[in-house]
């Protein structure tokens with residue numbers, strides 16, 4: 578599996594200013610190409626950054642906030658109508674149906690044109706092509722926000738999506754080789770419903786992925802000294818630390834063994 582980070586920004590200020598892009602992540606495996614959290618810009622970034630965007634065959638949307646879901650309909654039209662893929666959507670309940678006062682983010686029409694629509698809930702488990710996708714609920718202001726893992730049988734990548742830190746959420750990621758952390762705040766700036774860099778060592782107390790990739794940088798985080806933040810985390814945890822950048826490929830030129 579390989580990840581291409583189209584956008585590494587998060588939150589309304591970074592989205593509005595495009596200080597970092599917000600197009601989400603494309604996961605490529607032997608048989609699958611999944612667009613994860615297609616925020617504003619995802620459609621055009623896909624065409625700029627991904628050579629084989631016509632092979633996209635699924636979309637994952639972790640929750641209903643704009644920086645994760647805005648371009649979901651556009652990516653669905655690209656996949657299903659422009660490129661004639663069957664197209665599968667994995668999304669949390671809020672994105673598909675709305676929840677409480679949060680409106681749904683993928684229209685009924687766009688859900689209908691997809692081959693399959695799967696809801697990511699607590700303890701969901703789906704097979705897609707050669708992949709296994711599992712999810713749990715996170716602690717975020719969209720209460721149905723899904724954290725998820727993707728495994729191809731050899732390697733497993735965990736996505737710690739938008740959430741407040743809680744010990745309860747950690748065990749779900751225990752078999753991951755790589756953990757992608759949506760981390761919107763720098764260290765010491767913990768905030769309700771989001772993860773700060775100082776939460777990452779707490780996540781790592783009970784699990785031991787080989788690599789931690791930090792992404793979804795919020796405004797305050799980008800305003801801080803990123804090199805200092807990265808060095809701090811590097812000292813704090815045993816895993817290899819990667820601060821994602823727009824356009825970054827992971828694992829880069831190395832083999833999967835370097836995960």
Ligand SMILES: [Zn+2]
Nearest residue numbers: 640642717739
């Ligand atoms: Zn959010």
